[in-house]
Amino acid sequence: MSVRTLRVALLGCGVVGTEVVRLLRQQADDLAARTGARLELAGIAVRRADRKRDDDLDPALFSTDALGLATREDVDIVVEVIGGIEPARSLVLAAMEKGKAVVTANKALLANDGATVHGAARRYGADLYYEASVGGAIPLLRPLRESLAGDHVRRVLGIVNGTTNYILTRMEETGAGFADALDEALALGYAEADPTADVDGFDAAAKAAILAQLAFHTRVTAADVHREGITDVTAASVASARAMGCSVKLLAICERSDDGRSVGVRVHPAMIPRTHPLASVREAYNAVFVEAESAGRLMLYGAGAGGAPTASAVLGDIVAVSRNRLAGTRGPDESTYADLPVHPMGNAVTRYHVSLDVADKPGVLARVAEVFARHDVSIQQVWQDGRGDDAQLVIVTHRARDSALQATVLNLRALDVVRAVASIMRVEGEEAGRP
Amino acid sequence: MSVRTLRVALLGCGVVGTEVVRLLRQQADDLAARTGARLELAGIAVRRADRKRDDDLDPALFSTDALGLATREDVDIVVEVIGGIEPARSLVLAAMEKGKAVVTANKALLANDGATVHGAARRYGADLYYEASVGGAIPLLRPLRESLAGDHVRRVLGIVNGTTNYILTRMEETGAGFADALDEALALGYAEADPTADVDGFDAAAKAAILAQLAFHTRVTAADVHREGITDVTAASVASARAMGCSVKLLAICERSDDGRSVGVRVHPAMIPRTHPLASVREAYNAVFVEAESAGRLMLYGAGAGGAPTASAVLGDIVAVSRNRLAGTRGPDESTYADLPVHPMGNAVTRYHVSLDVADKPGVLARVAEVFARHDVSIQQVWQDGRGDDAQLVIVTHRARDSALQATVLNLRALDVVRAVASIMRVEGEEAGRP
Numbered sequence: 001m002s003v004r005t006l007r008v009a010l011l012g013c014g015v016v017g018t019e020v021v022r023l024l025r026q027q028a029d030d031l032a033a034r035t036g037a038r039l040e041l042a043g044i045a046v047r048r049a050d051r052k053r054d055d056d057l058d059p060a061l062f063s064t065d066a067l068g069l070a071t072r073e074d075v076d077i078v079v080e081v082i083g084g085i086e087p088a089r090s091l092v093l094a095a096m097e098k099g100k101a102v103v104t105a106n107k108a109l110l111a112n113d114g115a116t117v118h119g120a121a122r123r124y125g126a127d128l129y130y131e132a133s134v135g136g137a138i139p140l141l142r143p144l145r146e147s148l149a150g151d152h153v154r155r156v157l158g159i160v161n162g163t164t165n166y167i168l169t170r171m172e173e174t175g176a177g178f179a180d181a182l183d184e185a186l187a188l189g190y191a192e193a194d195p196t197a198d199v200d201g202f203d204a205a206a207k208a209a210i211l212a213q214l215a216f217h218t219r220v221t222a223a224d225v226h227r228e229g230i231t232d233v234t235a236a237s238v239a240s241a242r243a244m245g246c247s248v249k250l251l252a253i254c255e256r257s258d259d260g261r262s263v264g265v266r267v268h269p270a271m272i273p274r275t276h277p278l279a280s281v282r283e284a285y286n287a288v289f290v291e292a293e294s295a296g297r298l299m300l301y302g303a304g305a306g307g308a309p310t311a312s313a314v315l316g317d318i319v320a321v322s323r324n325r326l327a328g329t330r331g332p333d334e335s336t337y338a339d340l341p342v343h344p345m346g347n348a349v350t351r352y353h354v355s356l357d358v359a360d361k362p363g364v365l366a367r368v369a370e371v372f373a374r375h376d377v378s379i380q381q382v383w384q385d386g387r388g389d390d391a392q393l394v395i396v397t398h399r400a401r402d403s404a405l406q407a408t409v410l411n412l413r414a415l416d417v418v419r420a421v422a423s424i425m426r427v428e429g430e431e432a433g434r435p
Numbered sequence: 436m437s438v439r440t441l442r443v444a445l446l447g448c449g450v451v452g453t454e455v456v457r458l459l460r461q462q463a464d465d466l467a468a469r470t471g472a473r474l475e476l477a478g479i480a481v482r483r484a485d486r487k488r489d490d491d492l493d494p495a496l497f498s499t500d501a502l503g504l505a506t507r508e509d510v511d512i513v514v515e516v517i518g519g520i521e522p523a524r525s526l527v528l529a530a531m532e533k534g535k536a537v538v539t540a541n542k543a544l545l546a547n548d549g550a551t552v553h554g555a556a557r558r559y560g561a562d563l564y565y566e567a568s569v570g571g572a573i574p575l576l577r578p579l580r581e582s583l584a585g586d587h588v589r590r591v592l593g594i595v596n597g598t599t600n601y602i603l604t605r606m607e608e609t610g611a612g613f614a615d616a617l618d619e620a621l622a623l624g625y626a627e628a629d630p631t632a633d634v635d636g637f638d639a640a641a642k643a644a645i646l647a648q649l650a651f652h653t654r655v656t657a658a659d660v661h662r663e664g665i666t667d668v669t670a671a672s673v674a675s676a677r678a679m680g681c682s683v684k685l686l687a688i689c690e691r692s693d694d695g696r697s698v699g700v701r702v703h704p705a706m707i708p709r710t711h712p713l714a715s716v717r718e719a720y721n722a723v724f725v726e727a728e729s730a731g732r733l734m735l736y737g738a739g740a741g742g743a744p745t746a747s748a749v750l751g752d753i754v755a756v757s758r759n760r761l762a763g764t765r766g767p768d769e770s771t772y773a774d775l776p777v778h779p780m781g782n783a784v785t786r787y788h789v790s791l792d793v794a795d796k797p798g799v800l801a802r803v804a805e806v807f808a809r810h811d812v813s814i815q816q817v818w819q820d821g822r823g824d825d826a827q828l829v830i831v832t833h834r835a836r837d838s839a840l841q842a843t844v845l846n847l848r849a850l851d852v853v854r855a856v857a858s859i860m861r862v863e864g865e866e867a868g869r870p
Contacts, residue, residue, distance in 0.1 A: 023585060023729060033772040034584050034652070131582060137730030139582035143574035147566060149469050150458060150750020217469070277736060280715045294458060294747035295572030295737065301712060302733035312729035315585020329764040337468040 003032060006322050007042035009075040009100075011066050011091055012082035016105060016132070017044070019311030020079060021057070027315070035322040039077075043069045045091075070095040077321055079314060080104040081132075085112060092117060096126035101321035101330075105132035105310055111206035111222040114213065118334040127330045129317035134207040135160060135286050137309035138302035139316075144214040144290070145332060152293040153215040157428060158252040160207040162284035162304045163198035164230050166190040168238070168248055168269075169282045177235045190284055200229035201267045204252045211288065212254035212265045217338040220254075220265055226345035228268035237269075237423045240355060240385070240394060246271035247279040251428060255348075262343040269425060271353055276429040346403030351380070351427040356393045356412065357419040364417045368393060371415065375408040376400070392422060438467060441757050442477035444510040444535075446501050446526055447517035451540060451567070452479070454746030455514060456492070462750070470757040474512075478504045480526075505530040512756055514749060515539040516567075520547060527552060531561035536756035536765075540567035540745055546641035546657040549648065553769040562765045564752035569642040570595060570721050572744035573737035574751075579649040579725070580767060587728040588650040590690040592863060595642040597719035597739045598633035599665050599685040601625040603673070603704075604717045607682060612670045625719055635664035636685065636702045643687035646723065647700045650689055652773040655700055661780035663703035672704075672858045675790060675820070675829065681706035682714040686863060690783075697778040704860060706788055711864040781838030786815070786862040791828045791847065792854040799852045803828060806850065810843040811835070827857060 008024065010017055024031070024039055032038045044057075045066035063069050070078050070091045078095040080102065082088045088109050092102050097120070104110070109117060110133055121128035131141045135158075144153070159165050163185060170181040182199065185191035197203045205225040212220040230250050241248045251270045256263055272279050277299045281287040286304025291297055303309040324330050358364050365382065372379055378398040385392040397405070405424075412418050443459065445452055459466070459474055467473050479492075480501035498504050505513050505526045513530040515537065517523045523544050527537050532555070539545070544552060545568055556563035566576045570593075579588070594600050598620060605616040617634065620626035632638045640660040647655040665685050676683045686705045691698055707714050712734045716722040721739025726732055738744040759765050793799050800817065807814055813833040820827040832840070840859075847853050 019729065027585065027587065030587070030652075030773075031585060034767075034770060137582075137586075137727070138733060139574065139578035139735070142577060142582055146755055147572075147574035147577055147748065147751040149754035150462065150466060150752075151572075151747040152462065152465070217465075277715065280712065292572070292747065294454065294743040294750070296741075296744050298573060298735075298737035300574070300733075300735055303731040306731075308729040309731050312586040312727065313582065315729070316582040317585075319584035320581055323767055324764075327764040329759075329762040332469075332758055335469060338465075 004037045004326065005040050006037045006076040006325060007040050007074050008077045008079060008318065009042045009045070009069045009072065011045045011070060011078060011080045013044050013046050014081065015307035016081045016310045016314065019307040020081065020314050023311055023315050031319065035319050036326050037322050039318065039322065042072065042075045045069045066091055067094055070100070071098045075100055076325060077101045077103065077318060079318065080106060081314065082106070083108065085109050089113060089117065093120050096120045096124045096128070099124060099126060101127035101325060103129045103314055103317040103321060105130065105314060107133040107206045107210060111209040114221065114334070115219065122333050125330060127321040127324055129321055129331060131317050132310045132313035134210050135288060135300070136302065136304045136306060137312040138286060138288065138300050138304065140211070140288050140300055141214055143300065144211070145335070148290070148292055148295060151295050153290060154293060155253070155255040155291040156211050156215050156288060157278060158208070158211060158288040159249055159278055159281050159286050160252050160288065160304060161198055161204040161250060162286055163191045163195065164204070164250040165281065165286070166284045167199070168230065168233070168250065171233070171235060171238045172242065172247055175235055175239070178231060178233055199231055201227045201250065204250060204267045208252035208254055208265050208267050211252065212263060213334070213336070215254055216256065216263045216340060217335040218263060218340040219336045220263070220342055224265055224342040226266040226268070230269050233269050234423060237425055240353070241271040244271070244396070245274050246427070247274055248425070249278060253428065257343060257347065258349065262341045262347070264343050264348045266345060266348060270428045271425055272429040346401065346406070348402040349399050350402070351399055352397045352405050353425045353427050354395045354397070354409070355422040356395070357422050358391060358393045359417045359419065360388050360391045364393065367415055367417050368395070368412065371411045372397070372408055374411070375404045377404050377408050396427065439472045439761065440475050441472045441511040441760060442475050442509050443512045443514060443753065444477045444480070444504045444507065446480045446505060446513065446515045448479050448481050449516065450742035451516045451745045451749065454742040455516065455749050458746055458750050466754065470754050471761050472757050474753065474757065477507065477510045480504045501526050502529055505535070506533045510535055511760060512536045512538065512753060514753065515541055516749065517541070518543065520544050524548060524552065528555050531555045531559045531563070534559060534561060536562035536760060538564045538749055538752040538756060540565065540749060542568040542641045542645060546644040549656065549769070550654065557768050560765060562756045562759055564756055564766060566752050567745045567748035569645050570723060571737065571739045571741060572747040573721060573723065573735050573739065575646070575723050575735055576649055578735065579646070580770070583725070583727055583730060586730050588725060589728060590688070590726045591646050591650050591723060592713060593643070593646060593687040593723040594684055594713055594716050594721050595687045595723065595739060596633055596639040596685060597721055598626045598630065599639070600716065600721070601719045602634070603665060603668070603683055603685065606668070606670060606673045607677065610670055610674070613666060613668055634666055636662045639685060639687045639702045643689055643700050643702050646687065647689035647698060648769070648771070651691065651698045651775060652770045653698060653775040654771045655698070655777055659700055659777040661701040661703070665704050668704050669858060672860055675788070676706040679706070679831070680709050681862070682709055683860070684713060688863065692778060692782065693784065697776045697782070699778050699783050701780060701783060705863045706860055707864040781836065781841070783837040784834050785837070786834055787832045787840050788860045788862050789830045789832070789844070790857040791830070792857050793826060793828045794852045794854065795823050795826045796852070799828065802850055802852050803830070803847065806846045807832070807843055809846070810839045812839050812843050831862065
């Protein structure tokens with residue numbers, strides 16, 4: 001049997017790109033056996049051609065003309081690992097127009113302008129694979145769009161940002177505050193010099209949009225995602241979570257409304273019971289927990305970032321599009337047939353942990369409880385932490401609408417017996433707070 | 436766009452089959468939107484046509500002529516959920532010969548005679564999907580054969596049998612012995628009246644063969660798998676594991692040898708550190724932990740059995756083969772190009788926890804240590820449990836060849852200071868036993 005050759009153009013050669021090159025070369029024989037085609041590197045688009053590269057590589061492979069490379073006649077597969085929206089989008093669109101299969105790790109592009117990119121894939125009959133955009137090497141998108149294609153996903157809870165999970169793990173383990181834990185993450189290379197994208201939840205929100213779209217077969221963009229970061233998580237909140245058997249995690253939550261007619265997508269810190277599988281996801285690891293009607297509870301866990309894990313996911317996609325190309329077919333298009341609206345955060349229904357600095361005198365609980373009752377927010381547990389001037393009243397609610405809880409908090413702030421609302425944190429998972 | 440119809444024949448209508456029928460009907464519109472074809476039930480082959488069925492179903496769908504149904508002109512997809520080798524094999528082969536796509540949950544058939552079934556799929560150009568054969572709804576086979584297709588899997592550690600994991604969880608939680616925990620599992624329906632297939636490791640061994648073949652691209656059958664069940668696991672072993680920070684799990688282990696030239700596949704109880712992600716897999720849940728060169732450590736977790744989860748996996752495969760059929764293509768063939776021999780258990784390299792009933796007198800440790808040294812088995816830790824006549828000497832070794840450990844144990848039994856070898860259990864995972 002004669003073995004065909006498929007030619008791969010790589011756009012971007014940073015941490016991930018370098019690993020992709022290494023794997024394409026090191027695994028060449030295995031890849032040929034698994035796809036039925038030799039995968040050959042056609043070229044590598046870089047910003048600066050004069051930078052020192054791996055000595056082994058033919059310098060003629062490098063080019064600063066990304067568009068020329070992406071659309072070159074002899075290229076079959078374009079791998080985009082530049083990141084960001086432009087010029088990545090233009091390059092990917094141009095490649096698809098020329099009939100190339102595209103493999104990308106670009107969460108920002110897919111979450112912010114997925115409609116354009118998916119639309120082009122459909123129009124030009126091009127393959128578009130993007131497993132590496134969420135959760136590094138963890139198989140997430142393929143299970144959601146293929147394995148669970150015959151099931152009905154109810155909810156996806158994900159720890160999809162390694163930096164914030166590392167910080168929260170350290171806060172839990174050492175009792176440190178956010179700033180100290182962030183410093184440690186910076187020192188160890190788990191956080192970038194400008195940590196905004198991670199700690200403010202932008203990275204997680206983009207990934208949540210991609211997961212929600214796959215889970216619910218409806219269009220979701222980053223702008224649809226309610227987003228709160230972890231900068232306001234205090235050592236006291238982490239300690240309080242611990243006292244009620246919970247861990248604090250930055251969760252990406254994608255869920256159907258109870259009536260199934262809309263979806264909600266939110267990223268925020270939350271307490272989850274330590275018995276929940278997600279609570280054991282520590283350090284920079286990522287995991288996505290899926291609740292589906294028939295499949296039940298699934299969790300997919302692994303390294304969510306890094307050059308090698310991300311490159312592994314890219315290679316898996318390269319193998320898939322290669323097989324498709326040899327078979328003269330392509331993978332499934334994006335699926336948005338369900339066409340469900342994304343409801344606002346106020347419609348989210350969950351549980352809350354509220355800490356109040358209160359005056360230590362009789363009647364306080366009655367006044368506070370009355371405010372919750374007025375907004376139909378039912379209290380599950382209440383206890384006092386500390387005594388005298390340091391006393392805090394901790395209230396854990398039953399499930400309530402977010403809008404009702406926010407109105408409750410506004411009213412609590414106005415009560416004379418409440419000196420301050422010390423913290424509000426959502427509680428996810430079934431058993432949290434039960435005695 | 437006119438929507439095509441694909442017709443599905445169901446062979447077997449037990450717990451899984453009933454759920455498949457329910458999902459095909461309940462999710463009909465979603466499945467049509469996701470595949471591009473209406474999926475219609477062409478017929479259901481059952482052993483006894485007169486048994487009472489779901490009132491909703493047209494009685495004309497039922498037939499005792501499985502072969503007739505599997506090969507009928509108007510059938511596109513054959514779903515086999517009968518289990519066991521015959522008649523399932525003949526039916527599946529006949530269906531593929533007639534060009535049907537086959538979806539099966541049959542681990543016994545694939546693990547014992549995969550060569551015949553995969554060979555027929557290749558010969559007749561038929562699709563053969565079997566995600567439901569291992570780990571229920573957990574996406575395992577698709578990640579191994581597709582997501583990790585560009586990576587190099589080093590080792591797969593799986594908890595792939597829910598019954599034994601339930602029993603071991605109860606033993607750990609309550610201190611019960613094997614017999615009592617089995618009784619509880621029977622009472623709760625987690626074990627079958629004849630629990631042999633589960634507790635003796637046959638079920639896990641079949642799944643291990645399937646996982647190993649996918650992970651290493653080489654032929655592995657159930658007969659290649661070294662198999663030990665959990666019937667000899669004692670409350671004392673579980674307590675001893677606990678004392679060293681470990682849990683006892685029945686593991687299916689598939690690994691490359693250190694030189695990469697052979698693979699080993701084994702199923703046996705083992706101690707793993709409680710910090711290992713697999714240790715938190717409790718009750719009847721399953722999980723598969725994968726170590727790959729680039730992807731690093733991945734874990735896929737979920738309900739490993741049951742009608743609905745297994746049916747979810749079957750439906751995912753039905754969607755996949757439907758999409759293939761509409762595109763005029765088929766999924767990847769089995770991949771056995773690596774053609775690596777399966778090495779015998781004696782070549783396995785791992786760590787061991789050995790408990791000895793010894794005489795409580797000076798010089799015992801020196802005599803025992805000399806036996807280990809003679810076989811080149813290096814001791815990592817040793818301690819004495821209890822005193823006087825009840826004293827046990829516990830030895831945890833560094834990594835050693837299984838053949839060397841077995842020879843050591845033979846020699847230990849012959850020592851006059853050793854009254855009995857109370858237990859030998861392998862220790863998996865990196866950190867176990869470290870202080």
